[in-house]
Amino acid sequence: MRTARAVLSVTSLVVTVFISTASGGAPMGPPMALLEEGQWAVGGEYGREQIDLQGAGLFNATYVEDGVFSYDFVEALGIQDMEMNMIFGTLAYGVCDDWDVFLRLGAADAKDDMVGASDVVDYGIPGAYSLGTLDGSFGFAWGAGTRTTFCRQGPWSFGGLMQVTWFEPGDSDVAYADPILEDPDVVHVGEARLDYWQAQVSLAAVYQVDTLSFWAGPFVQFFEGDIERSGIILLDGEGYGDSFSASGEIEEISQFGGHFGANWDMADQWNLWVEGQVTGDSWVIGVGALFLPQEAF
Secondary structure, three states: OHHHHHHHHHHHHHHHHHHHHOOOOOOOOOOOOOOOOOOEEEEEEEEEEEEEEEEEEEEEEEEOOOOOEEEEEEEEEEEEEEEEEEEEEEEEEEEEOOEEEEEEEEEEEEEEEEEEEEOOOOOOOOOOEEEEEEEEEEEEEEEEEEEEEEEEEOOEEEEEEEEEEEEOOOOEEEEEEOOOOOOOOEEEEEEEEEEEEEEEEEEEEEEEEOOEEEEEEEEEEEEEEEEEEEEEEEEOOEEEEEEEEEEEEEEEOOOEEEEEEEEEEEEOOEEEEEEEEEEOOEEEEEEEEEEOHHHHO
């Protein structure tokens, strides 16, 4: 137990430092099978993520005052430090002793600062401009995945995880200065919507000490989403029928990273874990619990 306490202390220190320095992807949890054949379990997960995203799309602004004229151009998108909170309920089933599958249902929000850049340099259109702040409330999220243990040798084992998670945060109110007219009194006011999915594949080495297991290894993630915004253009707080709309696709900047964590079999029917994920442009912290009803009753 002295060894277990020492390893736990080191892991706790690493997690604490990681959170304090940063605090990409949905929570993954242990990259190894957690259930035996025929067992099923219910549980819960919480994750917090910060990620940078990039993309491009089409932008249109139409002005009707003093005659109708319209601007259309390709808009590069940047989303800086998007923060998400994720809460899931999970249902898992052991296909065999070294393989289980799981389904998660829950909710997630999304908050960030958006930046745009135009491919048009004439007519005074700036190269880069603010698109306001996303402030999406909690919306529906769900996903599915599988865990497996490939081999075991003494206290060591080698495992992996694959999962896909879909997110639909609530719509955001946006307001920002018109990126075309160089007039601070002209403002775009409307709503923005962001939908996306994330796929993750991880591998890890796992070391077990008594009821504790510690893991670390690489993972790869893919992020694909759509972002839309639309609304009216106000001059000194009044509208004259002017409007704007934009739609585009976004994706991750960094795909490869590392993850680590600790799992505690606190009882036959309870399993608890904590994890961290980090790439060049994202990080995640997660905690979770799994309850096995057959073992309790």
